Amino acid sequence: MRSARLLLREMGDDVYPERLAEVLHSKGASLEMDPSVAYDKAPLEFSVCFENKEVNGAAALEEWTCEWSFGDTLKERGWTASHYFLLSRPSRFKKPVTAERTVQATFRQPKWSTAS
Numbered sequence: 001m002r003s004a005r006l007l008l009r010e011m012g013d014d015v016y017p018e019r020l021a022e023v024l025h026s027k028g029a030s031l032e033m034d035p036s037v038a039y040d041k042a043p044l045e046f047s048v049c050f051e052n053k054e055v056n057g058a059a060a061l062e063e064w065t066c067e068w069s070f071g072d073t074l075k076e077r078g079w080t081a082s083h084y085f086l087l088s089r090p091s092r093f094k095k096p097v098t099a100e101r102t103v104q105a106t107f108r109q110p111k112w113s114t115a116s
Contacts, residue, residue, distance in 0.1 A: 009059035017063045017110055023055055024107050031105055038101070040087040047080040048105060065108040071101045 010016050023029060028051045033044055048066060050056050061079055068081040076083065085101060 006059055006062060013054065013058045013060065015055055015058035015060045017060050020055065020060055020064055021109055023050060023052065028052060028055075031103065033103070038085050038087065041084050043082055043084050045080060045082050046103060046105075063110045067106045067108065069104045069106070071103065
């Protein structure tokens with residue numbers, strides 16, 4: 001029943017798992033971070049935003065998995081993810097140290113899918 005309901009929603013959206021593969025391969029999505037600057041222990045929200053607004057929120061997203069890696073030992077799953085970083089604090093007499101962190105999203109397609 002769940003699969004049938006999901007297929008009906010996909011038909012209503014006119015967005016199917018195969019179309020998501022095309023969008024992701026053509027780099028039709030970007031990773032967003034809010035707020036745009038990270039502070040020590042301050043929560044951040046990461047999300048995948050598709051250029052085509054019809055794809056954002058489409059039922060077909062439920063058939064894919066988005067896995068986040070934050071450059072530390074923590075990982076999360078979902079099209080949005082919350083995270084915070086432990087950043088070194090500068091002393092009063094030293095310049096702040098800027099540190100770069102690599103955040104990566106990996107997209108896993110359904111096992112049954114023929115899209116590659």
